[in-house]
Amino acid sequence: MRIAGRKVTLKTVLLYAIVITVTLVMLMPFAWMLSASLKLSRDVFAFPIEWIPSEPQWQNYVEIWTKIPLALFIYNTSKLTIIVTLLQLLTSSFAAYAFAKLNFPYKNTLFLGYIATIAMPWQVYMVPQFLLMREFGLNNTHLALICLQAFTAFGVFLMRQFYMSIPTELCEAARIDGMNEYQIWARIMLPLSKPALSTLTIFTFVTTWNDFLGPMIYLTKTELKTVQIGLRMFISQYSAEYGLIMAASVVALVPVLVVFLSLQRFFVEGIASTGLKG
Numbered sequence: 001m002r003i004a005g006r007k008v009t010l011k012t013v014l015l016y017a018i019v020i021t022v023t024l025v026m027l028m029p030f031a032w033m034l035s036a037s038l039k040l041s042r043d044v045f046a047f048p049i050e051w052i053p054s055e056p057q058w059q060n061y062v063e064i065w066t067k068i069p070l071a072l073f074i075y076n077t078s079k080l081t082i083i084v085t086l087l088q089l090l091t092s093s094f095a096a097y098a099f100a101k102l103n104f105p106y107k108n109t110l111f112l113g114y115i116a117t118i119a120m121p122w123q124v125y126m127v128p129q130f131l132l133m134r135e136f137g138l139n140n141t142h143l144a145l146i147c148l149q150a151f152t153a154f155g156v157f158l159m160r161q162f163y164m165s166i167p168t169e170l171c172e173a174a175r176i177d178g179m180n181e182y183q184i185w186a187r188i189m190l191p192l193s194k195p196a197l198s199t200l201t202i203f204t205f206v207t208t209w210n211d212f213l214g215p216m217i218y219l220t221k222t223e224l225k226t227v228q229i230g231l232r233m234f235i236s237q238y239s240a241e242y243g244l245i246m247a248a249s250v251v252a253l254v255p256v257l258v259v260f261l262s263l264q265r266f267f268v269e270g271i272a273s274t275g276l277k278g
Contacts (some may be wrong), residue, residue: 044242060247073230093156100163144170162196
């Protein structure tokens with residue numbers, strides 16, 4: 001079979017069919033969430049599913065702002081996410097430069113030990129962290145979450161792999177020209193690592209924005225809660241307003257989509273390039 005002068009094989013057709021099928025399966029939960037956000041709570045789980053509600057409840061998108069302080073929760077989440085993302089970009093890129101381009105005793109051993117922490121579940125050290133923050137008097141503060149999430153072994157690993165693909169001769173030439181290590185990192189490494197930085201930005205932004213357990217443990221005051229904790233306020237002891245939950249979830253999803261769509265080109269490039277050399 002030929003289309004527009006190009007021969008299309010059965011293998012190509014099957015490949016596209018599989019890709020389209022997987023895409024539809026992945027998008028189905030989001031389509032259901034959007035549909036459920038325009039329904040009454042009693043109609044959300046009706047079967048068969050009414051994908052396009054006959055009587056859309058646009059009022060759901062109005063009530064979510066009055067039933068709970070959603071605007072405040074979104075502000076708190078945005079504040080935490082932006083600060084944590086910026087700190088992780090700074091600390092990860094800085095540490096990765098040291099591990100990739102500097103020579104110091106036990107460099108590989110230290111890097112291996114640091115990266116090994118990725119394999120340790122957070123539940124293992126969750127209680128010691130909580131006790132530590134309590135001793136510092138940081139319970140019920142955003143600073144506790146910021147301090148705990150400002151460093152990430154995954155970010156250091158990701159950035160180091162990208163830095164390893166940058167020729168060391170660039171750093172050596174910069175040193176000959178009189179640059180110190182801070183200037184090399186800021187003027188050479190960072191401008192060249194936009195794909196890796198964009199990838200880390202997406203991972204960090206999504207992880208921090210969707211974090212549920214951390215804010216639930218450290219934040220009990222309503223004025224400090226994040227949007228993920230705020231969604232639980234639609235669930236009472238005897239009932240749950242699922243239509244409002246879905247509407248609020250759609251609103252909470254928008255910033256993540258905006259960030260991902262803005263950085264997706266760099267994201268794909270960063271994922272491809274960070275595994276070239278290590």
